[in-house]
Amino acid sequence: MVSKIKPQRGFLFDDTPRGILEALLVAGSITVALSAAPVFVIALGALGYMLKAEDKTRRKKLNQYGNYLKRRKYITLQQVSKNQVRISLTPSGEQRALGARARRLLGTPVNRPRTWDFKWRLILFDIAAEERAKRNAFREFIRRIGAVMLQKSVWIHPFDCAEHIELLREYFSLSESELRLVVAERVGEDRLLRRHFNL
Incomplete structure (x- = not known):
């Protein structure tokens, strides 16, 4: 069998x-x-x-x-x-x-739903400075899925990208403390972000 x-x-x-x-x-x-x-x-x-x-x-x-x-x-x-x-x-x-x-999954943008759920996905990562190549590659992958940098080591996306983030965690062998995905309803002033993502 x-x-x-x-x-x-x-x-x-x-x-x-x-x-x-x-x-x-x-x-x-x-x-x-x-x-x-x-x-x-x-x-x-x-x-x-x-x-x-x-x-x-x-x-x-x-x-x-x-x-x-x-x-x-x-x-x-x-x-x-x-x-x-x-x-x-x-x-x-x-x-x-x-x-x-x-490469296959991250080469395509995160799926955009018909209506936004008014939640932000914060991608927080902490990759050691001596691992510059890994950190730069990680940033490039995040950029490819459509996220934008909110501040150093914090990127943001309006749509569900959990599958992409989990794949990145596996690919780069990152722990929970090194890579977090936080879903938040408020991130402060977000007019520029909404404009960027056409929300």
Whole structure:
């Protein structure tokens, strides 16, 4: 039997090495039953993307991608019983998958609802000065999702960006004390902010 995987909002699978890594990032790890079919084809089917039996070219390609990821040490295969194997991300594979997912998700603006809920999202971060490269990269990602700087290390956004922020937390390995998302109804004089965001 294969493990059941719940669909994740905002998750997009494509049958490329990057897509396989992202699929495993969402699933954590999967356990599949061994059969005559290539194990990576079975695994991707377990993730909810069943392949047509006649699509031999695609099946072959997916199996090649899976073996490529194994050679690069992005994934591991562990036999957990006589008839089952578990496919998991390695630490380097997880980082690679997070990077791919971050670039895809953070390359698009935060969803703008039809009506604003009159709440501000304050993004507070505290990244050590000696980690300048990380801090600059973090700021660039925040800017990409549409946030603006309110003051040093405090950025603001009017719409729900929790998913983006949690992804940033994982990608940059930031603790709760290093990155916080605070939802506030008042931030003082906000006319310029409303004008900037067309609220």
